[in-house]
Amino acid sequence: MKKFKLTGIFLMLAILFFGCSSKNSEQEIKQANDQFYAALNTMFTGEAGPILDIWSHENNITYLGPFGGYLKGWEAIGDEFKKNAAMKLGGKIVCKESHIYPGTDIGYVVCVEEGINISAEGKTITVSHRATNIFNLQNGKWKLIHHHTDLSPQLEDAFDKKIK
Numbered sequence: 001m002k003k004f005k006l007t008g009i010f011l012m013l014a015i016l017f018f019g020c021s022s023k024n025s026e027q028e029i030k031q032a033n034d035q036f037y038a039a040l041n042t043m044f045t046g047e048a049g050p051i052l053d054i055w056s057h058e059n060n061i062t063y064l065g066p067f068g069g070y071l072k073g074w075e076a077i078g079d080e081f082k083k084n085a086a087m088k089l090g091g092k093i094v095c096k097e098s099h100i101y102p103g104t105d106i107g108y109v110v111c112v113e114e115g116i117n118i119s120a121e122g123k124t125i126t127v128s129h130r131a132t133n134i135f136n137l138q139n140g141k142w143k144l145i146h147h148h149t150d151l152s153p154q155l156e157d158a159f160d161k162k163i164k
Contacts, residue, residue, distance in 0.1 A: 025102035032135050032142035033109045037095050044092070044117070048085035052078055056136060056143035064148040066129060091117035093127060105137040106145075113149060 032054070039050035055061065055077060063071040063080065071077050093115035101108050110132050117125045129150035135142040 025104065025107055026100050028142055029100050029102050029107040029109060029135055030098075032144070033095060033098065033100070033111075033133055036133060036144055036147075037093060041092050043081060043085045044088070044090050046085055046088035048082050051081045051085070054144050055081075056138055056145045058145070061145045062148075063146070066127070066149045066151060068151050087120070089118050089120070091115060091125075091127075093117075095131070106134065107142070108132060108134040108146075 035050070036054050039054050042049075043051045055074070057074040057078075059073040059075075061072070061074060061077060063077045065071075065080075071080055093113050095109070095111040096114050098109050098111035101110075110130070112128060113131045114128045115126075117127055119125055131147065131149045133144060134146035136145045137143075
């Protein structure tokens with residue numbers, strides 16, 4: 001009987017410990033995801049710093065954005081966001097209907113990105129597509145290691161652009 005009580009106590013402690021850890025991770029991943037969208041919107045004004053800071057700088061990161069294509073590694077992804085920032089296109093994207101899936105050192109968010117972008121000609125383009133953001137805990141900070149959105153024909157047409 002004592003063995004079952006002891007096992008039950010350890011099981012309850014494990015559930016409490018991992019439940020709290022998961023809740024903390026969930027809040028931290030939500031905060032990192034919010035920082036990503038704030039950085040994305042700052043990038044639209046021409047400032048690349050925050051978007052470059054939220055990403056991991058490893059070679060195994062990936063980006064599959066709304067223009068299609070596939071970028072892998074920090075150098076390619078960092079360069080792409082620097083180019084986008086230099087265009088100073090304006091606009092705002094928000095993460096709606098988000099669902100957060102925490103882990104101890106990796107977690108992800110699925111959501112719908114909604115908002116507007118501005119074309120080079122000044123036309124407003126409405127954006128609404130699904131997105132997945134995967135974060136990895138690196139040196140105590142949640143860093144983006146993967147961003148994937150649906151293809152956006154309206155953006156491809158407006159910018160006459162596809163990432164190869």
